[in-house]
Structure formats: structure tokens, C-alpha cells
Amino acid sequence: MGISRSQVPKQSYFSVSLLIAIPLKILGIYLLRMKLGWKKRLFISIGISVSIFVIVYMVLILTMDKPPLAEFKTCQQILAKAKRANADVYSPEYYGTAERKYQAALIEWKIQNEKIFFQRNYTRAKELILTATLKAEEANASSGVNKNSLKMKYLQEVELLKLKLDNYHDVFIHLPLKVSVRKNYEFGKLSLEQGLNAFSSGDIMQATKRLNEGKLKIGIADKEVNTLLKEYFGNYSKWQNWYTSTIRMSEQNGGYALIVDKIKHKGYLYFKGKLYKEYDVEFGRNWIGNKYFAGDKATPEGMYRIIKKKGNGDSKYYKAMLINYPNDEDYASFNSKKRQGLISKNSRIGGLIEIHGDGGKGADWTSGCIALSNSEMDELFSKTPVGTPVTIIGSRISLAELLN
Amino acid sequence: MKKGLLKLVAFSVLVVTLASCAKAPQAEIDAANVAIEAAKTAGADRYVPESFNSASEALKTAVTAVEEQNSKFALFRNYDAAKTTLASVNTLAAKAVEETTAKKAALKAEVTASLTEIATIIAANKELLAKAPKGKEGKAAVEAIGQEIAAVETVSTEVTAGVTNNEDILTLSGKIKPAVEKAKAISTELTEVIEKAKSKGGKKAKK
Numbered sequence: 001m002g003i004s005r006s007q008v009p010k011q012s013y014f015s016v017s018l019l020i021a022i023p024l025k026i027l028g029i030y031l032l033r034m035k036l037g038w039k040k041r042l043f044i045s046i047g048i049s050v051s052i053f054v055i056v057y058m059v060l061i062l063t064m065d066k067p068p069l070a071e072f073k074t075c076q077q078i079l080a081k082a083k084r085a086n087a088d089v090y091s092p093e094y095y096g097t098a099e100r101k102y103q104a105a106l107i108e109w110k111i112q113n114e115k116i117f118f119q120r121n122y123t124r125a126k127e128l129i130l131t132a133t134l135k136a137e138e139a140n141a142s143s144g145v146n147k148n149s150l151k152m153k154y155l156q157e158v159e160l161l162k163l164k165l166d167n168y169h170d171v172f173i174h175l176p177l178k179v180s181v182r183k184n185y186e187f188g189k190l191s192l193e194q195g196l197n198a199f200s201s202g203d204i205m206q207a208t209k210r211l212n213e214g215k216l217k218i219g220i221a222d223k224e225v226n227t228l229l230k231e232y233f234g235n236y237s238k239w240q241n242w243y244t245s246t247i248r249m250s251e252q253n254g255g256y257a258l259i260v261d262k263i264k265h266k267g268y269l270y271f272k273g274k275l276y277k278e279y280d281v282e283f284g285r286n287w288i289g290n291k292y293f294a295g296d297k298a299t300p301e302g303m304y305r306i307i308k309k310k311g312n313g314d315s316k317y318y319k320a321m322l323i324n325y326p327n328d329e330d331y332a333s334f335n336s337k338k339r340q341g342l343i344s345k346n347s348r349i350g351g352l353i354e355i356h357g358d359g360g361k362g363a364d365w366t367s368g369c370i371a372l373s374n375s376e377m378d379e380l381f382s383k384t385p386v387g388t389p390v391t392i393i394g395s396r397i398s399l400a401e402l403l404n
Numbered sequence: 405m406k407k408g409l410l411k412l413v414a415f416s417v418l419v420v421t422l423a424s425c426a427k428a429p430q431a432e433i434d435a436a437n438v439a440i441e442a443a444k445t446a447g448a449d450r451y452v453p454e455s456f457n458s459a460s461e462a463l464k465t466a467v468t469a470v471e472e473q474n475s476k477f478a479l480f481r482n483y484d485a486a487k488t489t490l491a492s493v494n495t496l497a498a499k500a501v502e503e504t505t506a507k508k509a510a511l512k513a514e515v516t517a518s519l520t521e522i523a524t525i526i527a528a529n530k531e532l533l534a535k536a537p538k539g540k541e542g543k544a545a546v547e548a549i550g551q552e553i554a555a556v557e558t559v560s561t562e563v564t565a566g567v568t569n570n571e572d573i574l575t576l577s578g579k580i581k582p583a584v585e586k587a588k589a590i591s592t593e594l595t596e597v598i599e600k601a602k603s604k605g606g607k608k609a610k611k
Contacts, residue, residue, distance in 0.1 A: 057477075067475035072468045080461050106467065113474035120475070173548060182548060186555035193582040206578060361537070362597075363546075 023052045060118045068109060068122050071129045075102055078136040087136075087143035089205055090150065094139035101132035150204050157211055158192065164218050165189055167403060172225050174265055174364060176286055181221045188218035229399055232288055235301070239393035242303050246391040247273050256384050258355075260370055262287055262299065263395040263402060267355075267372065269383065276383075279376045282359045284368040288394075291325070291368055292337055293347035299368050300325045300353055304390045309381065310354075318357025318374045319381050323390050325353040355380070355390065426481040428470055432490040436463050439497035448500035450574060451507045459496035466490045511573045515563065518580045522560045525587040529553050532594035549597075552590050559583040 027048050036044070079098060082088075087095040105128035112120045168185045195210030243259060250257035251273025259268045260281060267279040284297040291300035308322040326334065326349050334349045350368060357378075359371030370392075372380060395402060440463055443449075448456040469486035533553065536546045559579055566576045 061477070067472065069468065069472050069475070072471075076461065076464050076468065079464075080457065083457055083460075106471070109471050110474070113471060117477055179547075179551065182551040183554060186551045187558070190555050190559060190583060190586055193586060194579055197582045198578050201578075203578075206575070210578075363537075 082140040087139035090146040098135035105129035184221035294350035320354040320356035436493040455500040
């Protein structure tokens with residue numbers, strides 16, 4: 001750190017005093033010895049004193065510590081560059097330190113300037129401004145890196161959130177969700193769009209803020225949906241067994257079999273154990289879960305068969321194929337639930353579950369039947385004779401697969 | 405007599421020396437600091453960062469120039485350059501405030517126009533929603549669109565309140581623009597749903 005401050009003035013004062021006092025003493029002695037008039041003595045005294053003063057001043061000026069002007073200018077330039085690179089936003093720690101050190105250096109410079117000139121020592125100010133410069137350089141360098149990593153992180157999170165929204169639109173949109181859940185998804189989506197708008201304007205901080213708002217809303221909605229789905233997917237192993245048995249039947253019989261996936265809202269037609277065609281299907285509005293009683297607007301889940309085919313005009317809808325709901329298992333389940341008091345004693349088991357046309361509305365509107373568009377109904381109707389297995393399951397894939 | 409003359413000469417030299425010492429422009433520095441703070445309070449650092457940075461950098465240059473002079477022997481100090489820079493700080497800071505005010509006014513006009521536009525679209529969307537297929541048919545889809553309209557309407561209400569309460573217009577602008585786009589998208593979606601339903605109805609009648 002060099003000489004301590006308490007030592008500097010004493011040494012300086014002593015040196016300067018000696019520098020001025022000794023020549024003046026010699027001059028005084030010399031002038032007293034000389035037999036000159038007072039005017040001449042005054043003239044010589046002033047002349048010599050000024051000369052001594054100038055010499056001493058020049059010596060002090062030349063040997064004194066130089067102020068850190070160049071260092072400050074360099075630091076200012078780098079700080080300005082860092083600021084323009086938004087280092088205060090993307091590298092706040094380095095930039096903040098640089099600014100603080102700059103101010104500390106300035107204060108130190110001021111303190112030194114307030115001292116008499118030969119007492120000044122700019123070492124500390126120079127050290128501080130050097131630290132400020134180094135921090136500003138680090139801020140400038142890391143700002144770009146941080147900005148890019150923040151951008152990358154933002155875009156990754158956007159993708160994740162979009163995936164969740166895609167799930168909502170492609171899978172969850174069909175779920176009978178509460179209004180508050182749908183609202184949270186919509187708010188989350190809007191926040192995401194607001195964030196993307198800010199991102200395209202280069203305001204990543206604002207974009208991140210909006211993204212986080214969106215994440216929060218979508219997170220709340222997702223939690224409710226996940227709880228609902230987790231409960232629903234409790235039957236997954238049963239669905240898997242039905243699914244594999246149905247395909248095996250199609251393979252063994254060398255015929256068609258229809259597997260209806262409620263979550264995907266798809267009907268998969270298999271022929272000789274191989275997927276032949278898939279169709280968009282619609283259900284009753286309370287399709288999530290099994291059908292328990294008549295009028296619950298639910299579509300049943302189980303292994304069934306087509307027991308009757310109705311051509312156009314024979315049905316309320318455009319063509320229809322009746323399935324054998326309720327089967328023995330459905331009766332057993334219905335009676336058990338009735339005994340447990342899970343359903344009303346007065347309720348009746350439903351029936352007349354059909355695969356019919358007039359679908360393609362983009363909504364779950366039936367009373368529990370499976371609706372297809374008329375053109376697809378035509379094709380399915382022509383391929384599937386009475387006796388064709390119709391298996392209705394919650395999902396062909398697991399919940400984890402579905403959500404990923 | 406001789407001593408008196410000597411004292412007079414020494415005193416004159418002292419007076420001339422002291423009188424010739426330039427004073428640091430502290431008042432100008434304080435004024436420049438106040439100007440920069442005023443610009444920051446006005447939001448210039450967010451609305452017109454380039455102009456604000458120029459003013460801040462000029463202040464730093466001026467303060468350094470003052471200290472450069474303070475580092476010199478009192479007789480040789482000259483603060484003219486520093487004073488000129490300090491004057492430019494005030495000009496630049498005032499310009500930044502002016503630009504901020506103009507930008508805020510422009511954004512406020514944009515946001516107000518967007519609010520008017522979104523109100524019209526929301527009203528139209530609600531009418532379209534009323535015409536959309538009801539009952540069992542498409543009920544879920546209609547409900548979902550209804551929630552989308554509700555979300556847009558909530559944003560519109562928030563932004564309207566924000567404008568009334570003089571909240572940060574830059575933030576409000578960032579909120580309303582995507583909401584307008586969303587409202588337009590809903591409008592298109594609803595129109596398509598209604599058209600689809602109409603065409604289906606037509607086809608059904610032909611069977």
C-alpha cells in the first residue's frame with residue numbers, strides 16, 4: 001500500500017521547510033554581510049525568494065503524485081460500453097461493483113484534492129479505479145454471455161410452457177374442467193403471449209416476468225388437471241389388458257376390432273391385429289370416468305361387441321351400431337355402487353349405447369354414445385359386422401407418456 | 405516606512421493570488437445531479453435509455469474534469485471546460501425528460517386506442533359467442549372460447565385501471581398489445597365456428 005498517510009505530511013512539510021528555510025537563511029546572512037542600500041537589498045531579496053519559490057514549486061510539481069485522470073477516462077469509457085450492453089441488467093453484480101468502486105475512487109480523488117498539493121497521494125484512488133475498470137470489463141464481457149444464456153433459458157421455458165398449453169388444447173380441452181381451471185390456462189396463455197411480445201422487443205426481463213406469471217397460472221391449472229387425470233388413470237392396467245386382448249382377438253379372428261381411446265378422442269380400427277384406420281370420435285360431456293347410471297352423460301368403459309346395426313333412417317342419428325352395454329361386469333359394478341350408496345337407490349343402469357354418425361362437431365355432446373362424422377361412420381359401418389369387438393378405454397398410453 | 409511598504413507589497417501579492425484562484429463549480433455540479441435525478445424519476449432510463457445514458461456519461465466527464473482542475477495548483481485551475489460539460493448535462497437531461505414525456509404520451513395514446521379497439525372486439529366477440537352453436541352441440545368449445553374472452557376482458561380492465569391510476573405505460577402497453585391480438589384471433593375463431601355450424605346445418609338439411 002506504500003507510505004501511510006500519517007507519515008506523508010510530516011515528511012513533506014519537513015522537506016519543504018528545509019528546502020525554503022536553508023536558502024533563505026543563507027540569503028539573509030549574505031545580505032547582512034553586504035553593505036548595500038535597503039532598496040537593493042529588497043530587490044535582491046524578492047528576486048532570490050521568488051526564484052527559490054519557483055524552483056521549490058517546480059521540484060514539488062515534478063515529483064508529486066499524478067492524478068488518476070487517464071485511469072478515470074478509461075474506466076468511464078468501459079463503464080459506458082458496459083451500460084450500453086445492458087450489463088446493469090444482465091450482469092448486475094459486476095456492473096454494480098464497478099459503479100460503486102468508481103464512486104469510491106472519485107471520493108478518494110476528491111479527498112486527496114482537498115489536501116495541500118504536496119500532501120496528495122492518489123495511490124488508493126488509482127487502486128479503486130483500476131478495480132472499477134476491471135469489474136466494468138468483466139460486466140461487459142459477461143453481459144453478452146448472460147444475455148444469451150437468459151435468452152436460451154427463456155426460450156426453453158417457453159417451449160415447456162407451450163408443451164403444457166399444447167396438452168391443454170390437444171388433450172385437456174376435452175376434459176370436463178372447472179371454469180377456474182380453464183381461466184387459469186387462458187390467463188397463462190395470454191401472459192406467455194405478452195412475454196413473447198416483450199421478448200421480440202428485446203426486453204428479456206419483462207418477458208421473463210410475464211413468463212413467470214404464465215407459469216404460475218398454468219401451474220395451478222395443471223395441478224388440478226393432473227390430480228383429475230391421476231385418479232382417472234388408476235384404471236390404466238385394466239385398460240392395458242383390454243387393449244392387448246382386443247388386438248389379440250382381431251389377430252386370432254382375422255377380423256376387425258375397434259378400440260376407442262377416450263383421452264385421445266380417437267377410435268382405432270384394427271384388422272388382423274394391425275392398425276387399419278383411426279377416426280375422430282366424440283362422447284358424452286361427462287366422459288371422463290366410467291358410466292355408472294342412466295342419464296349421467298358418461299360413456300362406458302369396457303370390452304363390448306356390436307350387437308345391432310341400424311342403417312340411415314333406422315336411427316335417430318346418421319347410421320348407428322348398438323353395443324352390448326351394460327354387460328355382466330357393468331351390472332356388477334352398478335349393483336355394487338348402489339349397495340355402497342355411491343349412487344342413488346332410485347337410479348337405473350343406462351343402455352342404448354351406440355356408435356353413430358352426426359359427429360364431427362368438435363365437442364362432447366352425446367348422452368354417452370360415440371359419435372363420428374358421417375363420412376367416417378359410412379366407412380366404419382361398412383367394415384364392422386355384428387359381433388365386432390368394441391373396447392372402450394380411458395387411454396392406450398400411460399399418463400406419463402401422455403403428459404410428455 | 406520600509407516595513408510598511410514591504411507589508412503592503414506582500415498583502416497585494418496575497419490578494420492577487422487569492423483572487424485569481426478559480427472556484428470549483430459546485431452549484432453547477434449539484435444542478436446537474438438534480439437534472440439527472442429528475443430524468444431518472446421521469447423514467448428516462450427506461451423510456452429513452454440512449455438519451456439518459458448520454459446525460460449520465462456527460463455528468464461523469466464533467467465531474468472528472470472538475471477533479472482534474474482540483475488536482476492542479478490553485479493558480480492554474482480553470483473550470484471553463486467542466487462548466488460547459490455541466491451545462492450540456494442539464495441540456496441532455498432536459499432533452500431526455502422531454503423525450504420521455506413525448507414517448508409516454510405516444511404510448512398512452514396507443515394504449516388508449518388499443519383499449520377502444522379491444523372493447524369493440526370484445527363486444528363483437530360476445531355477440532358472436534351468443535350466435536355460436538349452443539346446447540349440447542359445441543358447448544365445451546363455446547365455454548372454452550368464453551374463458552378466452554374473459555381472460556382478454558380482464559386484461560383490458562386491468563390496463564384501463566392502470567391508465568387511470570397513471571401506472572407505468574410501458575408495462576401497460578406490453579400487456580394490451582397481445583390482448584388485442586388475442587381478441588382478434590378469438591373473433592376469427594368464432595366466425596369460423598359459426599360458419600362451420602351453418603355449413604353443417606345446410607348439409608344436414610340436404611340429407
